């Protein structure tokens with residue numbers, strides 16, 4: 001199970017700095033977002049213009065001139081302003097909807113591309129749920145903020161500033177009283193920002209953990225059911241769901257506190273201003289029209305002020321989401337293409353030579369409560385040569401590092417020291433595309449994609465048409481996977497998670513066919529036939545050797561039957577190769593090999609005692 005992802009940095013970056021980094025993706029959409037912002041601003045300014053028209057109507061046609069025509073004309077102007085305002089609001093929505101979804105799509109695609117590029121080591125540490133929540137819900141939050149939160153924050157701030165300016169111009173005394181109220185509001189907003197950003201990040205991380213639990217439980221549903229652990233899984237899930245709920249409630253309370261303050265303070269100030277305004281008007285120091293205009297403007301300004309809490313919350317949510325998105329995007333790939341790649345020489349007819357020299361490997365340090373814990377060295381100086389076209393079995397106790405060693409050849413991991421060479425070329429000097437078309441791999445636990453049998457087999461090649469059909473037929477034949485023709489839709493039958501369930505042995509043979517279909521120079525097999533009975537395994541292996549002349553094969557063997565089919569065997573012991581030779585020779589000369597084979601035979605007899613044997617090994 002992958003551990004929790006690395007914790008966020010101890011000194012988080014400022015909200016502005018983080019959100020400014022969205023510019024990279026938002027740039028193409030900026031003209032429309034800016035235009036949308038301008039229309040929204042236009043709508044707000046129109047709303048602010050209405051009180052000024054009211055002031056003219058009240059002071060002129062209504063109170064002084066008594067002109068009905070003037071009042072009707074004024075009312076028509078107000079109506080026109082209202083219609084124009086509604087039109088501009090509609091324009092904002094129409095302008096911004098498209099670009100927002102484009103930004104989201106581009107960010108999502110970039111993240112997925114980056115995930116595919118990141119090395120296996122990254123995926124060892126990150127859980128699927130955390131990545132899923134980043135690619136889905138975090139990006140949704142960012143989109144909503146880019147098209148609504150950001151625009152409305154800018155428009156609301158401008159409306160407040162312009163509105164207060166108009167209020168001061170209408171009556172500086174009343175305007176100043178209103179401004180006094182801004183002091184506690186600014187202080188409260190600052191406090192809110194500090195509290196909310198912590199809880200916003202926590203809620204997102206907890207949602208990611210919850211998604212991980214769902215993913216793992218669904219994936220392992222058979223195990224949970226078979227062991228009757230459904231209730232425990234439910235308890236665990238309910239506990240996590242409850243933690244998330246508590247955080248969400250805390251978040252909502254924090255927001256509702258500030259929202260209450262941001263609506264109560266201006267209303268209170270307005271009441272005070274009203275009393276003062278009436279006194280000033282009765283003394284003749286303020287016209288009735290100005291008083292009406294002041295309060296109508298205050299009513300317009302109060303809206304964005306009240307919205308400020310919600311917009312701040314949206315901004316802080318977007319900051320937390322962007323932080324989490326960038327946490328993945330900022331993780332550099334350690335397995336990269338070289339700046340000046342070389343190409344593999346043409347192999348001789350017998351196949352490619354694979355050489356591991358002085359190879360060391362340790363997993364990167366993992367986080368622990370006492371600081372990073374260094375990964376133990378798994379391979380401690382491997383020297384091994386596979387001659388062209390040879391099939392070599394790799395044998396060792398469980399956990400001795402066989403799978404790790406295999407994965408160094410196609411660079412699923414990079415060596416920490418030493419070299420892996422194919423035909424004399426260091427695998428790190430090749431592009432990953434070149435390397436992976438030269439080296440093909442099949443795992444013991446094969447992953448098939450939700451696609452047809454044909455598409456699964458052709459995964460590693462770009463062939464189409466008849467050539468592809470011939471290749472699929474040959475690969476299925478060599479892997480003894482002809483059962484695929486008898487599936488309900490033949491080779492078009494959809495398999496994988498969303499398709500027909502295959503048995504373990506059937507899946508292994510399709511995965512083997514997929515590995516073969518690449519026509520690799522080097523085939524790396526991690527016990528890919530473990531689910532097959534010994535007779536079928538022997539048939540598949542014999543066919544493999546017959547067809548794959550010119551392919552050098554390294555196969556992890558967990559069964560004596562697999563070992564016996566190899567040209568030579570390499571023994572992995574304490575992170576080193578302690579013996580290479582023919583099965584019969586090693587059997588008579590290598591005590592550890594004899595010991596491991598005893599363990600494997602025990603396994604073959606379906607008595608899994610290897611772990612115990614490891615404890616009492618000589």
Ligand SMILES: Nc1ncnc2c1ncn2[C@@H]1O[C@H](COP(=O)(O)OP(=O)(O)OP(=O)(O)O)[C@@H](O)[C@H]1O
Nearest residue numbers: 124363375378396397398399400401402403404405
């Ligand atoms: N991602 C990882 N991070 C840290 N340690 C790991 C990781 N993957 C494997 N290991 C450790 O590396 C060691 C070698 O694992 P590996 O899977 O290579 O052994 P193996 O010989 O293939 O075992 P088996 O025969 O049981 O498949 C084990 O001790 C394992 O716990």
